Amino acid sequence: MEVDRIVRGPQWIHWEKPPSGMFILNTNGAFKSRLGVAFAGGLIHNDDVGWIVGLLLNIGCADSVQAELWGTHKGQMLAKRLNIRTLIVEVDAMVVVCWLQRPYMADHYFYNILQDSWNLIAEGWVLEICHRHREGNSCADHLANLAQSREPRLEVLEEPPASSIPLLQVDACGKGILRLQ
Numbered sequence: 001m002e003v004d005r006i007v008r009g010p011q012w013i014h015w016e017k018p019p020s021g022m023f024i025l026n027t028n029g030a031f032k033s034r035l036g037v038a039f040a041g042g043l044i045h046n047d048d049v050g051w052i053v054g055l056l057l058n059i060g061c062a063d064s065v066q067a068e069l070w071g072t073h074k075g076q077m078l079a080k081r082l083n084i085r086t087l088i089v090e091v092d093a094m095v096v097v098c099w100l101q102r103p104y105m106a107d108h109y110f111y112n113i114l115q116d117s118w119n120l121i122a123e124g125w126v127l128e129i130c131h132r133h134r135e136g137n138s139c140a141d142h143l144a145n146l147a148q149s150r151e152p153r154l155e156v157l158e159e160p161p162a163s164s165i166p167l168l169q170v171d172a173c174g175k176g177i178l179r180l181q
């Protein structure tokens with residue numbers, strides 16, 4: 001697995017559907033520094049750009065990196081529970097992408113959660129981990145923000161919240177957002 005190279009300057013960012021027969025897990029974290037609490041959201045799409053399942057996670061006391069990591073881990077576990085083996089994981093935090101692509105840090109602060117994720121990857125539950133800017137991950141970003149109004153726990157969503165449907169439609173048509181760097 002390769003780490004995406006960094007591109008400077010304005011660029012169009014959009015969500016890309018997975019290859020035929022594959023699924024994408026998009027996750028994102030949110031952090032409220034004033035409160036010191038973190039949240040995560042995510043969803044699994046199929047190659048028809050259909051909603052398979054979503055998640056809202058109110059983590060409580062944590063930081064933004066923990067939010068990204070926990071959201072990704074819970075999404076991977078949810079995909080395994082649904083027996084989805086052709087999974088591409090797209091994360092907005094490059095540091096989390098790097099950690100998941102290099103399973104070697106036995107003394108890492110987040111070793112236990114990383115070990116669970118590395119095991120899922122090694123067992124074939126995840127085919128690829130890659131970076132996706134927030135602008136190309138807007139539905140997951142929206143779900144992370146929705147998690148702020150929930151109790152501290154994982155909530156699995158069988159249907160998309162009404163407020164996320166316009167974002168799913170934008171994803172389906174491939175409409176991009178200009179990202180200024």
